[in-house]
Amino acid sequence: MTPTRRQMLAGTGLAALGGALPSCSWAESPAAAAPNLFVGTGGHGHTFPGASMPFGMVQLSPDTNTVGWDASSGYHQSDRSIMGFSHTHLSGTGVGDMLDVLVVPATGPLKLVPGPVENPDAGYRQRYSDEHAEPGYYRVRLENGVAAELTVTERTGLHRYLFPKGPGHILIDLAHIQQDKPDEPTRIDEASLAIDADGTLTGSRRVFRWAAGRRIHFAMMLSRKPTSILFFGDNDAPAPAGAKGVTGNHLKVALVFDDAGTAPIQIKTGISAIDVKGARDALAEAPGWGFDRARRHAARGWSKMLDGVKVSGGTADQRAIMASALYHCFIGPTLFTDRDGRAMGLDQQVHQLPEGERANSAYSCWDTYRALHPLLTLVQPEQAGLFVRDLIRQTAESPSGPPVWPLQGFETGCMIGTHSVSILAEAQAKGIRADYAAAWPAIRLRAFDPTSKGSDATLGRDYYQNLGYIPADKVWESVSRTQEYSHDDWAMAHIADAIGAKDDATALRKRSLNYRNVIDPSIGFARPKFADGSWWTPYDPIQLGHMPKPWWRDYTEANGWQATFLTQHDIYGLIGLFGGDQGFEAKLDALFTAPSTLPANAPPDIAGMVGQYVHGNEPDQHAPYLYAYCGAPHKTQAMVRRLLTEQYHAAPDGMAGNDDCGQMSAWFVLSALGFYPVDPVSTVYVFGSPLFDEADVKVGDGKRLRIRATGNGPASPYVQSVRWNGRPWTKNWITHAELIKGGTLEFAMGPQPSQFGTARQDRPPSFGQAPA
Structure with missing residues (x-):
């Protein structure tokens, strides 16, 4: 039986390194804000703060834990110690996997195990400070004195480590893996590590985790030649002196530098799911040792993506949430070519x-x-x-x-x-x-x-x-x-x-x-x-x-309340089952006002509750918009505004639930713009309550969609009227075909409900038909 995902359960030196780089356009524009990459890294958001490119193959990020549900992305801000930096991560999922090719910069005695979160001193974990993240770049200062910086190309991760004076080493832990429990059996086989004649470290492994049997291959180059290289096989058994490689299941290699602190040590790692050749080829994306050049390239790539949606108005935190949400929408699906x-x-x-x-x-x-x-x-x-x-x-x-x-x-x-x-x-x-x-x-x-x-x-x-x-x-x-x-x-x-x-x-x-x-x-x-x-x-x-028994649950990550409103494509048929508009409106009212009680066996996904509505999980995230179909769009407007302001925060625990590869974030982005696709196949967007005074959206082919909300404010969530390209628009919805033409969508907002969109002919179509 395949289970559902829930059943698987700046320091002065660093500041100087970043200060010479040009600022990105989102920081220069008064209509945009910097994304906060730590949104979702606490609570149950399951996001990570490390460096990636939009939809890129490499997600180079710190790992703080590998065990349990809240380690699904490898990072949780509450852990407060870092195991190292691995090259692949999942964003916002409810099941963990990836965390390939862990790099551990260290000083002092060589330690081969990370140790528990509760006792960082028992292994190679390091407490940390001065943590900073921005699109395409991450830096942190480890307790051992190492200043770490990360950036990426699409298929290559780049590290820059500044060690304190004296010796140090870099451990590559190829046994690093997601776990449900600390003592679970081996889930890796066919692993290998080898040092090639040109000094390139290559390796492969097969992992039996969520994607059971997946393979990862890597090729790693260092800017400085290590003093010695120590390979370790299964059970951390040292390989013979002078060994050029090792095979087995749980493998590691230590790159030792007698003079680690004399100059920065740079690393670049290409990855492939096909073979080592593919990983070597990936290194061509990062020629030479231009860490800052790669960082600038990553920043430009993200700036171009994030500049596609600009907003003004709202609060500073709301603008930061919008930028952060947009960022999380562009992490994946991830490149696999x-x-x-x-x-x-x-x-x-x-x-x-x-x-x-x-x-x-x-x-x-x-x-x-x-x-x-x-x-x-x-x-x-x-x-x-x-x-x-x-x-x-x-x-x-x-x-x-x-x-x-x-x-x-x-x-x-x-x-x-x-x-x-x-x-x-x-x-x-x-x-x-x-x-x-x-x-x-x-x-x-x-x-x-x-x-x-x-x-x-x-x-x-x-x-x-x-x-x-x-x-x-x-x-x-x-x-x-x-x-x-x-x-x-x-x-x-x-x-x-x-x-x-x-x-x-x-x-x-x-x-x-x-x-x-x-x-x-x-x-x-x-x-x-x-x-x-x-x-x-x-x-x-x-x-x-x-x-x-939980495997006889009758609903998927939901109960009867949420499942009742799961239908997206036949809303008027659903309304008919409740006796018409009034009965359906009353049932929606009951959903949002019922006591937020749950049985003891409820999964943790059922979170972010308003009554029995659950915003922290997906099944009924369209439900607030259903009022528009029964002639009460003002209740959609009020509830959407409430969810935008109560369920999202510019903080690590700022998501009501898992981001789920950008879905939670996408709900915010679309709803904050003022509309939402209740049934995506219909290509119809139902109006809600725009959060910002203005938005400028690139919609392809050089066209722009401009959204204005006049009279908007915290006490004015209600739509009074709508104009599309200067003409009155009485419908409480608009099609994708209209929006991608570009133009200006203007909402007039007010503090009291209006009659906008209540007429039967102005309600959204469903099941390919207008309301009867």
Whole structure:
């Protein structure tokens, strides 16, 4: 059984180094703020503060811990000691992996184990101070006196270490790995380390973690030749004197410098998932020893990306949150292509990509189809196109069909549904060019053949097709599966229509209404239903399932309250199940005002609660916008503004839950601009309450979207009227096609609710139809 992710549980010298570098444009513009890379590094945000390029392969960052849920990114600010600096990290996920090629700069006796967080002195851990992070650059001063700096190219990590006077050493710990428990068994094999004739240190390992069996290869060069090199094999057994390498499972190598403090020691490390050659090739991105040159290049790359969305108004903290959120939206999906165009496919074969194309990893589809990918189609359409074409290739290559949660060439099958089809359908509907027909055979197999090979993410497809729902006494998380498979049917129907498979489209569109079969109108909740057609009794919407064991939960990271509003594509059908607008509005009111109580077996993801609404997790993040469909858009406006100001902070614990590869951040960015894609496939954005007075957004092809909110302020969250390019706009929504034309979207704001958007003809369409 594949589990869901929650079941796997400036010092003076440093300041001088950075002071001569040019400032970036976000610091120069009065309409922009510097991102705070520490947002999400505390609490349960699971982000990291280290250096990366936008969507790059290397994420060079400090690791403070490798054990437990809050070590998913390798860093948590509360740990207060650093193990070292590794080259790959996941951003905001609920499961840990990566942390490849740990580099530990040290002085004093050689220590080969990090020691526990509780006792840094027991190993090579170091307390730290003067920590600083900005896009593409990180620095810190370790307790042992080493001043550490990090920057990156796309495929190469660059280190610069200034040691105190005297000897020192640099440990490369290839046994460093994410763990659920400190004493769990070995999860690495086929590891090797070798020093080549030209002084390049190379290595490889295979890791059995989340992406079980993934491989990483590296090539490392140093600016200074070490005095000696000491290899260590399994159980930290020293290799013979003069050894040029070592093989095994848990390997390490120490690079010893008798005079470490005489000059800075620079390191550059290229990585590849294919072979050592690919890692060596990556080093060409960082010629010579130009650390500052690489840092400037990284800063320019980030400046260009972040300058695509500028805002003014709000508070200084809100502008910093906006910049930080945008930054986190551009970390991934991460590059997974070597410089020569080779990439590892989900079929575990090496593929040569067409020129100009890129393969990527860490598609957190269950999370990011909701807001991150819609945001990218708006502000980074070229990058969105690269992702779409990559997902089409991965769909065709994968033995499991449309990707669920692909990571480093493996389908993890994490979470439920195959929401990559929603990403593809949305892109097609928005005019992003790609060969969607190439993905259709694998998508159709998943849609209509319940016996086809898949993952636990698609369990219960036979019941879903034959009964119209998944029975709670047959398959775990049955209610959420029924609902989310319905959304996937809606997305697949769109793709089928687009490629001319009209009969398939009709069948899928009809089947996308299966979600109705797990909503009991008599009590107004999404409710577990058994194979004989009976409902779970006595029903309690606070509970996660009808059995005590967690793998028989009936909802995915949710309970009955949140799952009741999970539907995104048939809102008027959902409203009908509650007797119409008034009944549905009352049910939404109840969601946001119910006591925020949870059962003892609730996962930690259910966080950031307002009543029984959960902002810290994804299933009902669109729910605040549903008021717009039942004629009460002012309640959407008030709740969205409340969430923007209460659920996000410019602090390490500034996220209500895991950032989940940018989804939490993307919700903020879009909502702060004033709109949100309740159903991404529809290409419709529903208006909310813009947070800032002005926004300037690049939307591709040299066009700009300007958003103004006149009369805006903390006490004025309500939309009074809207104008689009100077003309009155009565609809409470707008299409993607309109926004990408560029122009000016102007909101008039006020302290009291208005009648804007309440007329039936002005409400958003759903299921491809206007409100009845």
